[in-house]
Amino acid sequence: MTTFDVAKIRSDFPILSRQVNGKPLVYLDNGASSQKPQVVIDAITRAYSQEYANVHRGLHYLSNLATEKYESVRGIVAKFLGVANEDEIILNTGTTEGINLVAYGWAMNVMQPGDEIILSVMEHHANIVPWHFLRERYGIVLKWVDVDVNGDLDPQAVLDAITPKTKLIAVTHLSNVLGTKVDVASIINGAHQKGVPVLVDGSQGAVHMPVNLDELGCDFYAITGHKLCGPSGSGAIFIKQDRMAEMRPFLGGGDMIREVTKDTVTYNDPPMMFEAGTPGIVQTIGLGVALDYMMSIGMDKIAAYEDQITQYAQQQLGALNWLNIQGNSKTKGAIFSFTLSGAAHAHDISTILDKKGIAVRAGQHCAGPLMEHLGINASCRASFAFYNTMQEVDALVDGLNLAHELLS
């Protein structure tokens, strides 16, 4: 931790010094959305006050400037994800849009009724509902693979579910509820040996560890900008060139076309073919600054620091014998979902914590099938970021002690 100055990092995030309900904010809802450093806030202000025009379509000075700034983000995302060819990066609004693009643009184009998609039971709704659309509308079959008691996903169990009808495996890199890091490398290697493409939902994974997609070799990898210290409404998806070649456009409109006549339309080359309409220009520019910021700290350093937070939180929360933590994987990242023994509801707990200035999420965490698998209606989730501290773990424990006292 000597090289990781968390106090300095915290000073980069203005919101972290505010109070909530008269207490210093303890923001532990990073799994839902992260806070923004001043450089990102400044970039948004600068873009609108000095550098704003529509992109890709004007020959005037500001349009060129905005286009340059916007397009440079493709390269930043590629660097962040360890991708050499930036044309494999499609800029969008986040993982939900990215996976919907794969469902509409790729899956609908290459799948037949009766074809199968393999999902793990711990997927986020963003990596479930687009596939349900295909099930409802085109007779695609969803096959679910359970996690074990610790919340681990056995790569072999995923590979064993492959049949000649399997056309895609769609799994998370890091569970937004259990914190489990999935061994996606083994899944990708095994699946590719059988000719099955793999989509990885990196919405949480890319936030907590270094990612190198050229090494990993997956076909699709979706990320969400607002969880990566970037503005809401920003994001990207990596799509391997071979897969892009199998796609047809999803959203139609400006920017994604080369020529439109009354009778014909010819499309722009990928990745532009998949970016219709005026994009989130400023959001995307902000995302570039956010990723540069995270890379300047170093994703390896972030991962190492978060490991310390995870270990400390595991120790401290583990000592509360009335607290049930969901997910006990050895690979667990800094995400802790829990329930209290007894009648206390997740919303009761989060309400008490909120009074103490502690922000956690309560509910189903957009993971209905996992909650069903775990046999619980709702849980609380404390999700940490690299700007959280050990003291904030202590504050959470204090808040939980009070909740336990008030609610039991």
Place this chain on the structure above:
Amino acid sequence: MATEAFEEIVEDFEFLEDWEDRYRFVIELGKSMTPMEDALKVEANKVHGCASQVWLQTFVDGGVFRFDGDSDALIVRGLVAVLRNLFNGVALGDVAKIDAHAELGRLGLNEHLSAQRSNGVRSMIERIKSTAAAT
């Protein structure tokens, strides 16, 4: 002046200085409330817009309004109990006149009424008022 029962809660609250004691009180009110029978916890009685599960059943007897309610969350259950003290025993025609926001404000509990809150107190009040208006 609200109902006598509600005024009693207001008086009790005056002795409770910090939010922890107030929440403790609300939680206790919920715990001491007779639970709704499981048979009544049906879809028709469910209040939507609540993150936890909430049920309400209204009755009118001799022109007097009353409701029973329950929730699977303890704090929400306590708030149901508070609302029962506010609305139960009121003449049907007077239900619409009760300013629940102002009354809960006297208890410092009106934070539960903001649009962002998903515990459903707002939905409960809407349900109470719309049911009373339609009766």
